[in-house]
Amino acid sequence: LTGTSREQRAFQYLLAHAIPGDPHHILQTFDQWCYHCEHLSCVGPDKGRIVERVLLERAPLRVLELGTYCGYGTVLLAQGLPPGARLYTIEGDPRHAAVAEKVIRLAGFSEQTVELIVGPSEEVIPCLREKHGLMKADLVFMDHWKRCYLRDLLLLESHQLLAEGATILADNVVFPGAPHFLQYTKTCGKYHCKVHRASLEY
Numbered sequence: 001l002t003g004t005s006r007e008q009r010a011f012q013y014l015l016a017h018a019i020p021g022d023p024h025h026i027l028q029t030f031d032q033w034c035y036h037c038e039h040l041s042c043v044g045p046d047k048g049r050i051v052e053r054v055l056l057e058r059a060p061l062r063v064l065e066l067g068t069y070c071g072y073g074t075v076l077l078a079q080g081l082p083p084g085a086r087l088y089t090i091e092g093d094p095r096h097a098a099v100a101e102k103v104i105r106l107a108g109f110s111e112q113t114v115e116l117i118v119g120p121s122e123e124v125i126p127c128l129r130e131k132h133g134l135m136k137a138d139l140v141f142m143d144h145w146k147r148c149y150l151r152d153l154l155l156l157e158s159h160q161l162l163a164e165g166a167t168i169l170a171d172n173v174v175f176p177g178a179p180h181f182l183q184y185t186k187t188c189g190k191y192h193c194k195v196h197r198a199s200l201e202y
Helices: 006-017 023-036 044-058 072-079 094-106 121-132 147-158 173-177 177-189
Strands: 060-066 086-092 115-118 137-142 162-170
Touching: 006 094, 006 173, 023 044, 023 072, 044 072, 044 086, 044 137, 044 162, 060 115, 060 147, 072 086, 072 094, 072 115, 086 094, 086 121, 115 121, 121 147, 137 147, 147 162, 147 173, 147 177, 173 177
Parallel strands: 060 086, 060 137, 086 115, 137 162
Antiparallel strands: none
């Protein structure tokens, strides 16, 4: 009725209630909106703790996120980066990217720390090295279309964009599910796989 999207309404709520430059408070305010107003397919606080733990364990210097959406996962990743690290995040929907850009900057992250790239992942991934300067990713967070998980992992492999010992963190592989991605990672012999049990967000 308002003519604005759920994502835009969530951002208006952030503007009214979140503390600018405070990533933790930005995420908390997002969670309040999603619990009490409208559901958004963000990572959420429960799965967010898994992401935070992986960041703490791995301390990656180059991180690639596939599926920026509203920027919740981006802020979550960026706040856990070690000094001097850089995050590249890819969003295929320009409308979502426009919201995410504002959320990321509201949280206090500059373009030197977080680069938002708008375009289909299958077109952006082959250009990451030449066009965006990503030589190899230490951590990849997949939270876009589940049917694209395997295709994009194979693209990252073929373009040699994964650092030795890189971590691939993929959301919602059981439900809604990414069975071909799971089968490949478990049987190809290149990865050690672990499934983290979690509830759906919110």
